[in-house]
Structure formats: C-alpha cells, structure tokens
Amino acid sequence: MSAPPYLLIEAAFGRPTERRPIWLMRQAGRYLKEYREVRAKTTFLGLCKTPDLATIVTLQPVDLIGVDAAIIFSDILIPLEAMGLHVEFTESGPVLSNAVRSRSDVDRLIVPTAEEKTPFVMQIIRQVRKELERRVPTIGFSGAPFTLLSYAVDGGNASELKKTKPFLMSDSQTAHVLLQKIADTVVDYANAQIRAGAQAFQLFDTWAGMLSEHDYLEFAWRWMLYVMERIERRGVPLIVFVKGGSPFLYRIRELGADVVSVDWTMDIARAKDLLGPSVAIQGNLDPHVLYAPPGVIEERAGDILDKMRPHDGFIFNLGHGIMPDIPVEHV
C-alpha cells in the first residue's frame, strides 16, 4: 500500500488537491510559547546548529498548528558564515562584523562544501524526516545570491541596501565576483539539502525587490537563474520568493521555478494572471492581518481562497514571515 501523496507537493506541481495546502513562512518562531521554551536554552545561532533542538522547533507548527509542511529551522545567513563571515544575532537583528567592501574582502571568502561546513543543516533534515514519518513534507531553503550579498555588504540589516547599492553602482565587477562565489555556495548548499531528504526547496530573495528592474536582472535574477539551473532537482519542487518582486513578476516567471511565492502587496488574482498557468503560486496573506480579530482574518483568508478557486497549483501562505507578537490562536 503506497502512502497518499503530499498535498504540498501535488499543489507545487500544479496538480489538483482535495484541499489547499498551507504553511507559514517563519512558522517555527517566537509566536509559539513552545518555541520560546526551547529557544531559552541557547542562542539563536546555537539553536540553528543543534539538530536535536532545531528538529523539535521545526516540528512544533506541524503538531500545534497543523500546517501541511515542515520548513527546517535555520537562518538564511548560515551559508555566509560558512563562507567566512562573522555572523552574530543581536536583539536588533544580524550583525556581520567583517562586512565585504573590497575585492580583497571578496578574495578572502571561501566557497564551502555544505556537508563539511554546515553538516547540522543536513542532520536537521534527516531527523525531521524521520520524526515526521511521512505526515507532511520537509522544506529546505537558502537565501538567494543577491540577498546574501546584501547582508555581506551592508553588514547586517540590509532592508534599505544602504551600502549595497553604492557598492553595486561603483564596482559592479567585484559585485559579480562575490555573487559568483555566493551562487556556487548556494548551489552546493541546496543540493546537499536535497540529497539529505528535503522534499521541496525555497530560495528567499528578500531584498531584491528594492532594485530597479535593470539592477534586478543584472544582480539578482541572473544569479538566481544560475542557481536554479544547477540545482539537481531529483523531483523536488523549487519555490522562489522575491519580496517586493511584483514589478518583476513577468521576469520571475522565467526562472524555471515550480512555485512562485508572492508577497502580500499584489492582489493574488492579478499575480496569477501575470504568472500564467504553467507555474504554481504561493501566498499571500499580509501577516499583519493576524493582528486583526478572528472574523477579519477569516474574511481576508477566505478572499484569497475564493480568488484562487479556479486554479490548481495553489499553496496558501503568508506574504512574509510571521511576527513574534502574533497571538497564537489567530494562527
């Protein structure tokens, strides 16, 4: 007797599902008191690097909320640390003390082997899969090359690309040397996760939406494509998320992803129109709606479900990560 197919995988490949699969970006997080209890035992980075604990928090939203996928507990900056950057997590966000500003800074970075430098990530995937016993699939992930560059150059909170944009503009050649190293790192990191058992894989391009289309194509899209073409898929659907990417959706469509995850700004029916029938869509409730009374949350989520009713290939999600102070009963 074969196990029933996973809802998330079916939807990712555009096949009809009996109901819409749902998971939430940053679903393993501070809004869960059970997460906070585990997190209290160590640092954020310590949690990322301790497979037994990371496995526990990865599974919490599956057991407590009933989501249709487990996304491994980790951070998008893990590959940068493996490349040789010093990453610290403070109350106000990540701080990279040896940010990259020059060609010699870039030359000092290595292209790590994921199995060697970040074995804990693959260990988490193996443990999560074992614990899940085919209940729901396990999602692996990585930051996309441009977003990793933006952290490496801005040295922390990259939301305004304050140092990244002058760097791109004044020395695009060095930027591409850095992007090449990061992209090769991400390819190996993704392939190692898939080999370890990740059943879907998402690339997060968190800050690429701050670029003009010209720069998006040159510094983000092109390197995302490079990665997409080199991931050994082995039947694993690839999901791309470009926050603020609605001006470029017609380009994102061409990346060869199975699923495009869209943020909350664009109406999902319009996003679907732009993406066309051959790619599945994931999204896009504004996570801030979860601050609203339950009736409003139901109405807004219902609105998205109604708009997607005519289409197969839909995964319900938030348009961005869930906030720490969201009431858990609203989730």
Next chain:
Amino acid sequence: MSAPPYLLIEAAFGRPTERRPIWLMRQAGRYLKEYREVRAKTTFLGLCKTPDLATIVTLQPVDLIGVDAAIIFSDILIPLEAMGLHVEFTESGPVLSNAVRSRSDVDRLIVPTAEEKTPFVMQIIRQVRKELERRVPTIGFSGAPFTLLSYAVDGGNASELKKTKPFLMSDSQTAHVLLQKIADTVVDYANAQIRAGAQAFQLFDTWAGMLSEHDYLEFAWRWMLYVMERIERRGVPLIVFVKGGSPFLYRIRELGADVVSVDWTMDIARAKDLLGPSVAIQGNLDPHVLYAPPGVIEERAGDILDKMRPHDGFIFNLGHGIMPDIPVEHV
C-alpha cells in the same frame, strides 16, 4: 508679449515639449554644500518655518543644478504638527512624542486652517514665486492621508508600519476617523498652497506601498481620492506619488491625477503601459544610480529617456528622494 510656457506644466498636461523637464525629489537638500551652510543656522524645523531661509534653499537647485521646477522646502509632517502632534527631527529621523493610538488621541487632534497654523508655507510659496520671476514653476506638496496617519500612529519612522498595521487591523473604525481629520487638513493645506501660487502640487504617499491591495484601497486610495476630488485645481496639475505602488498602478491611474510619479522598481515603459495614454508619468531613476561613475549615470538616465521617447507627458525625476551623500557633480 507672453512668456513661454513652462516645460513642466506642459508635460504634466501631456503636451509635447521641446525637451524633457527634470526635477529631483528632495532636490533642496544636504547633498548641496550651499544647503548645508543655510541649514547650519537653524534646526530642520526652524528652516521649514523661516520663509527667508526656506526660500533660499528652495531656489538653490534651480540656480546650481538647473532643474525645471522649484519644489518648496518643507516637510510632509508639517500638517501633523498643525493638527496637534509634537514633531521633532532627530539625527535618526522624525519623532512624534504623542503618537496616536486610541480614539481619545484622535479626538484631541484638530483640523487646522492652513493659513492660520502654517502661514510660513504660503509665505515661502509667495517669496519663491517672486524670486523666480517666471523662470520655472513652483511646486507645492503634502503628505497623503495614509502616510500622515502612519507617522501619527508609528510615532516616527513608519517604514515598516509596525504600529500602524496592528492599529488598522484591530480598530479600522478609529483609523477612518483619523483619516477623515487628516484628509480634511490636507485638502485645506493644498488649497491654501494653490491660492498662494503653487503652480503644481504633489501628494506623497510614501508608505502606502507596504499595504496589500485590499488595505491600500481601504486606507490609502480611498482617502487620496477624497483629497483629489476636493482640491480646487485652478489649472494646477496634480501629481501623485505612491512609493512601492507598482502593484496598484492600475488603481492609482483612477485617482484623477494629471501625473503619476513612479518609483524606480518598475521599468518605466511597463509603468507607462499600465497607466495608459491619458495620464502623464514622472520618474524613475533609482537615486542610488547617482553613486555610480558618470558614464553609468548617463547610460541609465539615457535608457529611461529612450523608453519614453514615443510618449508626450513625461517628467524626468528620481524614483525617490536624493540621498545626502550623493556627489553633487553626479547630479
């Protein structure tokens, strides 16, 4: 003998111009050493409220850079101060010490008469117009209702709407009471500027692009429309700028603006397609391009000009305000 028509006004109404008019958001600013010299004499708010000094800095980019319009030196938070909020400008941005969080906070705010509470703004317009002697037109401006609400509620830097979104979601009724007061304030403020001689008027909705389309329509678009319908235009073109507004351009098109100013993220040819022939377009060079070597700046600006060549009704601008550390020779 009648004076030649203003390039900017002609383009704003979609008429052909011999060359493309240009001005730059935040063109009177710290990147100019002449500005810094005047600014050193007083506080930022003092500069806004001293017509003789504000007039000097308003005219500087016309004389020094040769832009095709003077936009009065002021700040989008001036109307909020007039409503009864305490506004301070610190090194890290504006701080509103009595931010609005409840219905009673909203009830305490007044709907001021612009001539009475902010006469200095109209005085600046009159002085600037006198000094300009018809060289270039004078642009007045205001924050749009939603953006002013976001500062009032977040109490300062509203870029993430951290307090605004929970407020909208948990108490939309009070939000609309506040928006009504702000919108009435903005209408009077705009009309007073136009009566004083503003020859074009721009509404800045800086943070509305952080909303979902649903919330954009409910909390931003609807109140922008309210203002647009009540401004007594007297032949003055209205410009609307919604930063991050590309997912809603097809809605922004319906606001009745003469000109839609677009940020740098969307390719300008695509934005023009979405806006259609009946509205002029302003934009959209990424201000960060001004960090690049002059050759790159020329190439990127040339690219925008090339794309707009088939269209009348184009005003060259940046996709957002110019940064303080931009080399003036790049401008």
